[in-house]
Amino acid sequence: MFNRRSLIKAMAAAGVAGSAFGLQACSNNVRSTSGKKVVVIGGGFGGSTVAKYIKRYDSSVDVTIIEPKKTYMTCPGSNWYLAGLVDVEYLTHDYESLKSEHDINVIHQMATSVDKAKQTVTLDDGQVLAYDRLVVSPGIDFRWDAIEGYSEEASEILPHAWKAGPQTELLAKQIKEMPQGGRFLMVAPPNPFRCGPGPYERLSMVADYFKRHNPTATIMCLDPKNKFSKQSLFMGGWRELYGQMIEWYGAIDGATVTKIDVENKTVYSEFDTITADVINVIPAQKAGKIAFDIGLTDDSGWCPVHQGTFESKLHKGIYVVGDSCIAGAMPKSGHSASVQGKHCAAAVVTDLNGLDMPAIRTVNTCYSLVGSEYGISVVGVYEPVDGVLKGVEGAGGVSKGAASFEERKKEANYAFSWYQSITKDIWHS
Template identity: 45%
Template sequence: MARSQASARVVVIGGGIGGATVAKYLAANAAGIEVTLVEPKARYTTCFFSALYLAGMRSLESLTHGYETLAQRYGIKIVHDFAAAIDPVAKTVNLKSGGKLPYDRLVLAPGIAFKFDAIEGYDEAATKIMPHAWIAGPQTELLRQQLDSMEDGGVFLIVSPPNPFRCPPGPYERASLVAYYFKQFKPRSKILILDAKDSFFEQELFQDAWVRHYPGMIEWLPAQFTGGIKAVDIKDLSVKTAGETFKGAVVNFIPPQMAGGLAQQAGLADQSGWCPVEPRTFESKLQRGIHIVGDATSGGDMPKSAFLANSQAKVCAFAIAAALTGSARFAPHLFNTCFTFLAADDAVSDAIALEPEGGAIKISEILISEVGEDAETRRQVVKAANGWYDAFTHDVFG
């Protein structure tokens, strides 16, 4: 509990969607709380919609956002530094630069880290040759450069990770929009998806679109067919499965994932690699006084998506405000909205409502686009998606 209403201090680590939303909603709605946001990067590039950049349909700059409004309009103190360690007893965050930040409540939005030891031959150095592009920015630019320089007739090889991972439709949307680019500029090229799974989210919608838009261009091989991903060789751009070795002109290897490094270091992740949280407050089940939002969390049926991170962050912000200032408590309502592009004029959507139930978070309602919708319906989803992006990022970054 804070010493007084005027001196309550909340430190938020991580300036992605979840962290920026917590900071903004605390600063905007809870008088008497001093909010500090710790984020090493000056600007944030969204992973969502980055497949449009790969397809040449958006610039990376259009997906990149700063923290100026959060500082100027909402009075949030922005610290561009790395959080090196957490002392939960002293309630301080140690910064890489040597400084310390005291807190009454701490929020982590650490995002994801990669299990580089999971597949033989794929380590951090390998990402310079086989980019994952699963954290947007330089990796996305590298993958775009590789696709641009690839000769027509080459194979773009995508390795899709096991569940759970950030953005379940992401690898398949990426395949769709790279196919859109190939169809225009490299029509003899092919895309091969080697999957660590036997099925994937919205599979029927994707496979229907691949037949309609890109016949013969995209091939998907499930784990039961390949026997699973065993190793990579960056020297000859190959991926070895249990039964065969596949080579690509460009290889996009998306590794297995876990909660971001600081969460692991601070003991906030369990044996699953993710951070269990209380479903009504997003307080850590392993460390009281510390809250976790975004892709790092576990706790039921929550997909790892930007919109859900935003929804979690609002629940978390109001729970912290109630704990520190005595403001009204609200029953948590979580929502996820996701738009997925299949071509320039063809997009689908899903909407999910979630509620706490028995110590976890369960899906209460789900609506998803259907196979067979007419072209005009899909064009309207494209229009809605572009409007949603602008409104959503404004909600997060001001």
């Protein structure tokens, strides 16, 4: 029989009730006679986790993932690909385990519309799916009007590579083909955006590649912010590994980019007018398009949710996890999305079975490579306070500022282990 105690046991076994890392598997399904249908839009870190853990908490629920891609290339780890440390196959995952081992329906179509009154999702092939609860995990979209001259079409020339796939491969090709002694320029995004340390890990990985293959190249970053995640650790690592190769300028330096001349590869800001051989523009961001279409976003461009359950504040019975949701102090990261997915799965199952959701404490773990054998990390633990996820005082932390080569090398190894563990948990076990 399904009850609150059995759910809490299942959550504990799944690593989301009091666990800091949330990667362990639950071996025993909790069964009920609900016969309910849940549709999940998006098969990334958040959506795939929700689907899998709903089935683990209550195997009687019929779960369908709507995901147009037959394989999913992760953004976490994609910077490593730019350095030549991993290949595309390493970063690419399919849905076969979710289908065969967890009895999840996976439909490779695009969700085109949602009828909230009828509780149906229409797909681009005309198929209509009914749901009792809907979970939306669409990731990010870009604010293409944020910088004059930069558009979706322009990104095929000056790639963003902030959605892994063809853009990642295009940027890698441009890096490899950059002239000896050339300049790589990154235009960093304003807050909030996917993966706070991500742009700075990317600078590091490009430098790692150049150190081996183009040692006289220079790297410049123009950033509309004055600080970024793990800044002192990154900058210390840059000096240690790359000397003066990487130059970073923030808003205080006038580095907010206002215009880009795509054809002439020229960037304009108060700081300077700069021409570069390779320009990586990471635009300002917002929730994925389907979230706007459904009406799940507010004036911020993101999705407000009840942060103990991840149910939308705007539409009851619809849940949002991952980069698109507003989750208090939790950053927009793959780890956050997966942990949110496990809690959301519990919230959906309790909702379907007329139970109260247990109180949550959640976490984000983020490893970054500064060099191929030089890792740093940050961990945050969060719990709802007056309805908002806030950092738990005294929990979490960052890597030591002064550390030996062996310690940095261990953290680099931990980064690869983290990636293998979390992707196995989501797509392969």
